[in-house]
Amino acid sequence: MSDSRPTALVTGASxxxxxAIAVQLAxxxxxxxxxxxxxxxxxxxxxxxxxxxxxSCALLPxxxxxxxxxxxxxxxxxxxxxxxxxxxxxxxxxxxxxMMDDTSWxxxxxxHLNGFFNVTRTLLPRMMRKRKxxxxxxxxxxxxxxxxxxxxxxxxxxxxxxxxxxxxxxxAKRNILVNAVAPGFxxxxxxxxxxxxxxxxxxxxxxxxxxxxxxxxxxxxxxxKAQYITGQTFSxxxxxxxx
Numbered sequence: 001m002s003d004s005r006p007t008a009l010v011t012g013a014s015x016x017x018x019x020a021i022a023v024q025l026a027x028x029x030x031x032x033x034x035x036x037x038x039x040x041x042x043x044x045x046x047x048x049x050x051x052x053x054x055x056s057c058a059l060l061p062x063x064x065x066x067x068x069x070x071x072x073x074x075x076x077x078x079x080x081x082x083x084x085x086x087x088x089x090x091x092x093x094x095x096x097x098x099m100m101d102d103t104s105w106x107x108x109x110x111x112h113l114n115g116f117f118n119v120t121r122t123l124l125p126r127m128m129r130k131r132k133x134x135x136x137x138x139x140x141x142x143x144x145x146x147x148x149x150x151x152x153x154x155x156x157x158x159x160x161x162x163x164x165x166x167x168x169x170x171x172a173k174r175n176i177l178v179n180a181v182a183p184g185f186x187x188x189x190x191x192x193x194x195x196x197x198x199x200x201x202x203x204x205x206x207x208x209x210x211x212x213x214x215x216x217x218x219x220x221x222x223x224x225k226a227q228y229i230t231g232q233t234f235s236x237x238x239x240x241x242x243x
Contacts, residue, residue, distance in 0.1 A: 005029060005030065005031045005055070006030050006031070006082075006084070007030060007031045007080070007081075007082040007083060007084070008022075008025045008030040008031070008032055008082055008083065008084035008085070008086065009032075009033040009035065009074075009082040009119075010022045010032065010033070010035065011035040011086065011087055011088050011115065011119055012035065012036065012088045012089030013032075013034045013035055013036060013086075014034070014036035014039045014042040014043040014046055015039065015042050015046070015188070015189070016186075016189065016211055017138060017183065017186060017211045017214050017215070018086070018088040018089070018138075019042075019046045019049075020210075020211035020212045020215040021088060021211075021214070021215045021218050022046055022049075022057075023046065023049045023053060023215070024212065024215035024216065024218065024219050025055075025084065025086075025215075025218070025219065026049075026050040026051075026053035026055035027053045028222065028223070029055075030055060030083070030084065030222075031055050031056040031057070031058075032050045032055055032056070032057045032058070033058050033060055033077065033082060034046060034047060034057055034058065034059050035061075035062065035064070035089065035119075036060075036061055037061065037062070037063050037064075038061070040059075040061065043059050043061070044059070047059055058077070060074070061073075064111060064114075064115030065115055065118070066118070067114075070122055074119075074122050075122070081127050081130060083132065083134060084134045084135075084136065084222050085119065085123050085127075085134070085136070086138065087116045087136070087160075088138040089111055089112075089115050090108075090111055090112050090115075090138070092108065092150065092153045092190055093108050093153075094150055094153070095149060095152075096148070096149055097151045100151065108152040108153055109155065109156050109159075111156075112153075112157065112159070112160055113156055113160065113163070116137060116160055120167070124171070124176075127171075127174070128171065131175050131176075132174075132175045133174075133175075133176040133177075134177050134222050134226075135164075135167065135176065135177070135179075136179055136180070136222065137160050137163070137164050137178070137179070137180045137181070138181055138183070138214070138218075139158075139160045139161050139164070139180040139181065139182040139183075140153070140157040140182055141182050141183065141184040141235065141237045141240060142154040142157050143156070143157025143158040143159075143161050143182065144157075144158070144161070144235070144241055144243065145241050161182070161233050164178055164231065164233065168231030168232075169231060172230055172231075177226070177227070177229065177230040178230055178231065179226075179230060179231070179232050179234065180234070181214060181217050181218055181234050181236060182233050182234065182235045182237065183209060183214045183236050183237065184203070184209060184235070184236065184238055184240045185199055185203065185208045185209065185237070186208060186209045186210065186211055186213075186214060187208045187209065187210055188211060196208070202240055203237075203238040203239065203240045204240065205239055206238075207238065208238070209236060209238055214236050217234055217236050221234070
């Protein structure tokens with residue numbers, strides 16, 4: 001990592017939205033801490049894109065649900081904490097609620113909410129001592145509206161939005177800004193198996209979003225142009241939901 005460049009930690013960044021965010025922030029002038037759980041080959045490919053943008057990239061393989069692993073991986077790196085934390089790690093395990101098993105419920109809640117807790121709690125005291133920072137939580141339209149078959153995912157993302165609002169109030173006096181970005185249907189592997197033609201008809205813009213379009217919003221929230229914005233949720237959903 002460079003002493004002259006700010007650093008951003010992006011969780012779940014080996015593919016999809018997380019990868020796009022890591023590359024965009026590298027283009028914006030950030031060095032990258034790139035977290036992923038197990039897909040080392042894909043993480044290496046994203047790291048190459050980050051380096052091609054002129055940034056340094058440290059690969060950090062750990063499971064965000066494992067608090068001890070989070071602390072062990074991050075603590076040695078935090079003498080100078082990242083200016084930006086993007087809590088992006090997540091996945092879906094869809095099922096109608098009446099047929100949902102315990103694992104589908106607890107694992108989704110664990111990654112999205114406990115993962116947010118573990119990583120943010122580790123970084124936050126260092127950010128507070130520095131009296132600066134940005135925390136961006138990747139939520140979802142599902143957390144704003146609910147989706148059939150996604151009670152677990154919707155609950156997790158709604159909880160993340162609530163946590164965003166509370167944390168923003170807690171740390172505002174320390175000049176740490178906390179916001180959420182709520183993507184709609186984005187062209188990632190999470191669309192696999194869904195009736196995409198039918199879903200597109202519900203989107204006013206008539207198409208799915210691209211991961212880069214979510215990354216642009218994160219980029220703005222990490223920039224100097226967003227210094228008076230905190231505690232907010234920004235939808236990137238093609239108009240499928242308006243609040």
